[in-house]
Amino acid sequence: xxxxxxxxxxxxxxxxxxxxxxxxxxxxxxxxxxxxxxxxxxxxxxxxxxxxxxxxxxxxxxxxxxxxxxxx
Numbered sequence: 001x002x003x004x005x006x007x008x009x010x011x012x013x014x015x016x017x018x019x020x021x022x023x024x025x026x027x028x029x030x031x032x033x034x035x036x037x038x039x040x041x042x043x044x045x046x047x048x049x050x051x052x053x054x055x056x057x058x059x060x061x062x063x064x065x066x067x068x069x070x071x072x
Contacts, residue, residue, distance in 0.1 A: 032057070 027033070037053025 032054050033051055035051075035053040035057070037056070039048070039050040039052055041048040
C-alpha cells in the first residue's frame with residue numbers, strides 16, 4: 001500500500017469525522033438528549049445520565065433509514 005492510498009484513506013476518515021461531528025452538533029441543537037424519557041440523577045458530586053428515550057428514537061430512525069437503503 002503506497003502513500004497515495006494511505007492519504008486517501010485518511011482524507012476519507014477526516015470527511016466522515018467532520019460529518020459525524022456536524023450531525024452531533026445538529027442533534028444537540030434540536031434538543032435530543034433532553035427528552036422526558038431520559039433518566040437523569042444528580043446527587044452531590046455524582047451524576048448519572050442514561051438517554052433512554054433518545055436511544056429509542058435514534059434506533060428507530062436509523063432502522064428506518066437503513067431498511068430503505070438496503071431493501072432489495
